Amino acid sequence: MKKIAVIGATGYVGSAVVAELASRGHQVTAFARNINKVAKADNIQAVSFDVNSADFAEQLKGFDVVVSAFKADYTSPSFRQDYLTGANAVVEAAKVAEVPYLLIVGGAGSLFVAPNVQLVDTPAFPQEIYLLADTVRVLANELVNRRDVNWAFISPPALLGATGGYSEDRTGEYRLGSEELLMNGEAPAGISVADLAIAIADDAEQQAHLFKRFTVASK
Template sequence: MKKFAVIGATGYVGAAVVRELASRGHQVVAFARNIDKVQVAGNIQAVQADVLSADFAEQLQGFDGVVSAFNPGWTNPNIGAEFTQGANAIVSAAKTAKVPYLLIVGGAGSLYVGDGVQLIDTPDFPKEIYDGANAARHLLNDLQDRRDVNWAFISPPAMLGADAGYSEERTGEYRLGKDNLLMNGDLPAGISVADLAIAIADDVENYAHLHQRFTAAA
């Protein structure tokens, strides 16, 4: 049994990760702005937290790993600036707290679809999520050469869960990729949020992608 923290624990991905880690018997500290929405279980501790607060680094001490599913919300008009500010604060806090493994959940936009072309730069990429996806891409670029933080970065596939027209079924199976968008034949691949949470839990248990970006799909 290990002790993990999940930042953004009430969000779509964060809540699924809390559920998965807790189901494996780990101690889970669920950081959220609104702790009323955190799943209730004996091995889940809900903690109110603001990633921009001066004491956030102290709150990140003593964990075997930290999953950051921080996201200001895709409909937030200031998502680009707020994602960057929050993500930078989380990385800085993880460095100060000497977190052994910080797994950041980013977006699919920075995955490559061809030679040097990222998904975010293709004509059909949704304009309404561009700012958030671009902020996540810049975060990944900033992390690539850093070795003062034990980071890893997961990009979900293009189709995540029912909202993207995929499924919510927990199959327990997934495949991994690295920097390229995973496909299902001629179409972008997908994954349920429950299966993405399995991939995230497997990764953070094993520190499997230290200083790397990876992706997962069904």
């Protein structure tokens, strides 16, 4: 059993991760803006938070793992600045708190489709989510050479859950990849959010990707 914090615990990915970790018996602290939306269980503690507060590092002390599914309001005109400010605040707080393992949930846009070509830079990438993907890619690229904070970065595949044109079915199986976009034949691969949560929980337990970026997809 580990003490695990989940940041962004009521979001699409964050809520699935909280449920998966709690089902495994871990002590889960769910950081969320609206704690009323956090799942209820004896081993889940809901904490209202602001990642930009001066004392956020104090709140992260003592955890074995911190999973960050932090996100900002994509409809806001200041989205890019809001996301990067908040995401970097999480990283710096984890550094100060000496978190043993910070697992950041990113996006598929930063995955490579060819040498030095990331998915977000391909002509077919949907323009309606370009700003989101490009912003998260900035964070991923900034982490690559850092060794002053114990980071790992997981990218879901191109298709995530029903909203990504895939499935919500929990299969309990997935395959691992590194920094390259995983494919299903000629098409981009996908995964359900439930199976993504399984992969995230597995890595939180095993801490197998320190200072690495990796991805997962359904089998």
